[in-house]
Amino acid sequence: MTCVAAVADIHLGKDVCGRFRKSLEGITERAEVLLLGGDLTRHGTVEEGRAVADEFRDLGLPVVAVLGNHDYHSDAQDEITAMLEDAGVIVLEGDNVVLDLNGVRLGIAGTKGFGGGFAGRSASEFGEPEMKRFYHLTKELSTGLAMALKDLDTDLKIALTHYSPVKETLEGEPSEIYPFLGSYLLAEAIDQGDVDLAIHGHAHLGSERGVTPGGVSVRNVALPVLRQAYALYRLTGAEAM
Amino acid sequence: METNREPHYLSARVRERLTEDERTAEQGLQVVVRGDVIYLRGTVASEERRRRIEEVAAEICPDHEIRDETTLIDLHRPEGEERLP
Ligand SMILES: [Fe+2]
Ligand SMILES: [Fe+2]
Numbered sequence: 001m002t003c004v005a006a007v008a009d010i011h012l013g014k015d016v017c018g019r020f021r022k023s024l025e026g027i028t029e030r031a032e033v034l035l036l037g038g039d040l041t042r043h044g045t046v047e048e049g050r051a052v053a054d055e056f057r058d059l060g061l062p063v064v065a066v067l068g069n070h071d072y073h074s075d076a077q078d079e080i081t082a083m084l085e086d087a088g089v090i091v092l093e094g095d096n097v098v099l100d101l102n103g104v105r106l107g108i109a110g111t112k113g114f115g116g117g118f119a120g121r122s123a124s125e126f127g128e129p130e131m132k133r134f135y136h137l138t139k140e141l142s143t144g145l146a147m148a149l150k151d152l153d154t155d156l157k158i159a160l161t162h163y164s165p166v167k168e169t170l171e172g173e174p175s176e177i178y179p180f181l182g183s184y185l186l187a188e189a190i191d192q193g194d195v196d197l198a199i200h201g202h203a204h205l206g207s208e209r210g211v212t213p214g215g216v217s218v219r220n221v222a223l224p225v226l227r228q229a230y231a232l233y234r235l236t237g238a239e240a241m
Numbered sequence: 242m243e244t245n246r247e248p249h250y251l252s253a254r255v256r257e258r259l260t261e262d263e264r265t266a267e268q269g270l271q272v273v274v275r276g277d278v279i280y281l282r283g284t285v286a287s288e289e290r291r292r293r294i295e296e297v298a299a300e301i302c303p304d305h306e307i308r309d310e311t312t313l314i315d316l317h318r319p320e321g322e323e324r325l326p
Contacts, residue, residue: 013290015286016286023316217325223284223314
C-alpha cells in the first residue's frame with residue numbers, strides 16, 4: 001500500500017519560515033511521497049521561492065509540486081521552479097514523474113491548471129481577445145495534463161493540479177466565483193487518464209472531498225480546508241499489484 | 242476609482258484590496274459590512290498577517306470599526322489517514 005501526504009496553499013513568506021517544516025517532522029514514517037498543490041508563496045517572489053525551497057529540501061522523501069496562481073504573481077515562476085528543483089523538489093507543468101515506492105510504481109502528472117468553470121456553465125474561446133486567451137490557456141493546460149497522464153503506465157496514477165477539476169470540492173466558496181476556481185476540462189483529462197486520485201488546492205473556503213463524473217476521488221488539500229499541516233491518503237489499489 | 246460608501250461596494254472594494262495590496266495578498270477572505278462595522282473572516286497564517294489585514298482594511302474604511310474575526314492557520318500533524326480504493 002502506498003501512503004501519500006498532500007497539502008496546498010501554504011503561502012509561505014518570511015513571517016512563517018521554518019514553521020511549516022517543523023510540522024513535517026516525522027512525515028517519513030507516515031508517507032512515502034509529499035505532494036504540493038501550488039500557492040507555495042504569497043507574492044511569487046524569488047525571495048519567497050527560496051524560502052519554499054529551504055522548507056522542503058532534504059525531507060527524506062520525494063516531494064512533487066505544481067505551482068499556483070500566487071507563484072506566478074511576480075513573473076518569477078521559472079526562477080522559483082529552478083530553485084525548487086535545485087532543492088530536490090520535482091516541479092510538474094504538463095509533464096509527469098514516475099516514482100518507485102517500495103516496489104509500487106507511482107506515476108504523477110501535474111499542471112497548475114486554470115479557470116473557466118464547469119460543464120454547462122463554462123467559458124468559451126469566443127469574443128474579446130482577452131477572453132479567448134483566458135480560455136485558450138485553460139484548454140492548453142488541460143490538454144497538457146491529459147497527455148502527461150496518457151504517457152503513464154504505472155501501478156498507480158495521481159493527477160496533481162492547483163485549480164479544481166470539480167465543483168464538489170469548492171463547496172463553501174461563493175458559487176459566483178467557481179469559474180475562477182477551476183475547470184471541468186481538468187476533470188475530463190483526469191477521467192480519460194485512468195487516475196486513482198486527483199489532488200488540488202486553490203479553494204481556501206472549499207471542502208476536502210469530491211469525485212469526478214468518471215468516479216475518480218478528488219481531494220482539495222488547501223491548508224485552510226484541511227485544518228492540519230497535511231492530509232494522508234492510503235491508496236489500497238496497489239494491493240492488487 | 243473613488244470608493245463608494247454603500248456597504249455593497251465597500252465590502253467588494255476591501256476584498257479586492259486585500260488581494261491586490263502587496264502587504265496582504267490574501268485571497269479567500271470574507272468581508273462583511275454591517276452599519277459602521279466591518280467584519281473580516283477567514284484563515285490567515287500569522288499574527289503579523291492579521292495585523293496587515295486590519296491595517297489595509299482600516300485605510301480604506303477609516304470611519305468604520307474593524308472587527309477581525311479571522312482565525313490562525315492550524316499546522317498540527319494529521320491524526321489519521323484516509324484509505325482510498
Ligand atoms: Fe491559495
Ligand atoms: Fe490559488
